[in-house]
Amino acid sequence: MTDAEYVNIWMRPERPARGPKPVYSRAQITEAAVRIADAEGLEAATMRRIAAEIGAGAMSLYRYVPSRDNLVELMADRLMGEIDVTGMPSGDWRADLTRYADGLRAMWLRHPWIATVQRSLPSFGPNQLLLIERLMGVLDAFVSIDENLGLVALLTSYIEGTVREETSSAEEVRRSGLSESEWMARSYPYVDQLVKSGEYPIFTKIVMEARQPHLSRDDQFRYGLRRVLDCIAAALPPTAE
């Protein structure tokens, strides 16, 4: 079986049997790539840039990783490892799911570039697998596996959807290369024109509302999360609480 015949990175052995000791490692490369993506966006994490970060030649990375796409999969799984799900299920499903929600959101806020990579089903890295076991273990005693999948998907969708909205404008500012105030000044005329046209009353209400003092992002998230958890509670048998 040649390297090209692997369809999944996780099956490919990292260390060879013979030959000189490798100087670098998958973990080290992944770490460097994540560091660059955090600071300058995923598109800045090019093979040459990552190699330079760890002091290697560009082509050396391909001894450890079959392609850039696969490296991004490694990066995504590394991020999953940041979500603390130890001790789940604890017996208090609400507390467990809240901890997961906070952890997932915090991870996304640390690594907003994760929004641009779509994970696919077959890419079950070790960290993602562990997350699935622990997280779905929380409701496993109460509902069928199908129901469990649906409820976890609902929760995760809520978290990812809201955090996507939270980070998107910040990412846009970063990608444009403009300062935030300058970017706001550039965007203003368009929004102002829409508001003044009078054709978009609800959009206008949103804009006006956005200018008022609000709950913090955290509180807003918690508020919505409580609603989702209530929704989940309604799907559980009465024995669950």
Add this chain to the structure above:
Amino acid sequence: MTDAEYVNIWMRPERPARGPKPVYSRAQITEAAVRIADAEGLEAATMRRIAAEIGAGAMSLYRYVPSRDNLVELMADRLMGEIDVTGMPSGDWRADLTRYADGLRAMWLRHPWIATVQRSLPSFGPNQLLLIERLMGVLDAFVSIDENLGLVALLTSYIEGTVREETSSAEEVRRSGLSESEWMARSYPYVDQLVKSGEYPIFTKIVMEARQPHLSRDDQFRYGLRRVLDCIAAALPPTAE
């Protein structure tokens, strides 16, 4: 004001005052790009490829669109236009939101590449604006604008989250260039190894369950949607029904 100073495509006028008549149009270019992306994925919609599709030179496109990123924004807004929200609010909020949900999901299934483009707040294209007005008009009479934003976000997150899951493995197959059966055969050893290890009982349950006959995707979606709508109903005042 030079072209470079526009921060938003929607402010840039399409037609000039003087000079020869343009042969092409933004709409035509966007249409061609969407057609290519549907058939071969967003990454296949390169500037040269799009230009070839409409019989133009590669650089001609830049007379109509400032950059490829902006063209993708145009494409995304064109897709928003496919969601039928005419006649909303109709007075029956459940029916309205169900129609929106079905429309959004169907659009994503037609254009799965939309998952890879992250929309940002400032990019309010005409179709997106219209969608916001109609969709948020549905609950506008019952709740505050903040509450409305939260509920619509919850609904949209559910739809996009589930449809993302639906399309991700199909997209993976397409990107790999393998046939579906060949791809399944390649993936099998890894999943099998995980199952046989005995370390992932819940993952194993998921895999076993997936081999059994199921509700259709549509029915599964409708089932989850009903749960989300019930959750929304709980947040509305009693006068809403």
Add this chain to the structure above:
DNA sequence: AGATAACCGCGTACAACGTACCCAGTGGAG
């Protein structure tokens, strides 16, 4: 009517990307 300036389509060119290929050197297995 003629001059002007703003626009048109598009060919050429360049930098940056992922990565195929090749090389000389290295160290465990026989």
Add this chain to the structure above:
DNA sequence: CTCCACTGGGTACGTTGTACGCGGTTATCT
């Protein structure tokens, strides 16, 4: 010791987005 599977990495190729400039076209101004 010999062998060869492996190492890091240099060179090179195809593809990408797009800056620039050309010669032709047309609405506006003198």
